[in-house]
Amino acid sequence: MTQQPIEAGAVDSTVTRDARLGADGVASGDAPMSREQVLEAYRLMLQSQAIDDLAIKLQRLKRVGLYAPVQGQEAAVVGSALALDPRRDWLVPASREQPAMIRHGLPLVNFFAGYMGRLDSAGIPEGVKLLPRQQAIAAQLPHAAGLAWAMKLRKERAAVMVYCGDGASSEGDFHESLNLAGVMHVPLVVVVINNQYAISTPFHKQTAAQSLASRAIGYGMPGIAVDGNDLFAVYAASDDAVRRALDGGGPTLIECRTYRVGFHNTSDNPNDYREQEEVSAALADDPTTRVERYVLAQGLLSPGAMAQLKVEIRAELDAVQRSVADLPRPEADFIFQNVYDVLPARTEQQRAETVKEDRR
């Protein structure tokens, strides 16, 4: 197998893509997305905000166990996922890519069933090319590299897009996966969502690198850094990478520079480790607001139609969560199944206590 030599110019350690959709909602140059795609993206971004709001409310009511919001990262997640064809390509999420999973084919009912403990209804339907959320940091990356390698071996024309965070990029799994993906020249797109934090650890405390995109050169693949709050820049970079993967051009690393506006998850209090000014600055550059301004300025929706869309999105989610609440809960010993053939004595004792407690 011959590999193309990697030129230093293939990697830009700063930001290679010009911002295409500015904070004022004005696009520079031609939009890389059709009107229909912009509207689909806008709807997914609004839906993501509404899911965050509802899931956090349900967690406070003890109907959801734990939830990690997307807030602030909507353009990075939606702009990348929209470059995929769900009938052809695979999506491998980390744990904060809710709108990408839904756009790729996970029904809203299954999505909420997972968060609300109705596990019998939470599966990924047959035929949906999506792997489950991954809570163990970076552990999805070896699976994604293997999946992309399988596509190549089977000669299936498909790309695999895998997500991970800035924190995950400091894990051994990241190195092993990207190294293998480079060596085997597989159709993989690695989207690193650099939201500046791994829980409370800021970016500069976990790496001395200025840029995560620049790591790509060590793996023999192009590395692109984009303004992760710019839907058009994220989409354009992702679309290029997916096309390259499909055309046998191998893997790409895309670093989306954004900011985690919300808490890490519902058990975290970010006021303990970061200043409000930093959050306020990020709020002033909200990625969905950029798209909203563009949609209005281009006349893609009237203000009335926009307000109506927001009402519809929230009503749909309310109906979904009510129907999920009516689904049966799994038996209390569900969590003890499917790991051991015969439970060890200590675990058997825990199972018996759990079942007894649940019957009270």
Ligand SMILES: Cc1ncc(C[n+]2csc(CCOP(=O)(O)OP(=O)(O)O)c2C)c(N)n1
């Ligand atoms: C292997 C492993 N180590 C530690 C944790 C605890 N943990 C959960 S989220 C997280 C930080 C992840 O940061 P990042 O990859 O930047 O993703 P983000 O949460 O910012 O989306 C850590 C350390 C874990 N889940 N798995």
Ligand SMILES: [Mg+2]
């Ligand atoms: Mg992070």
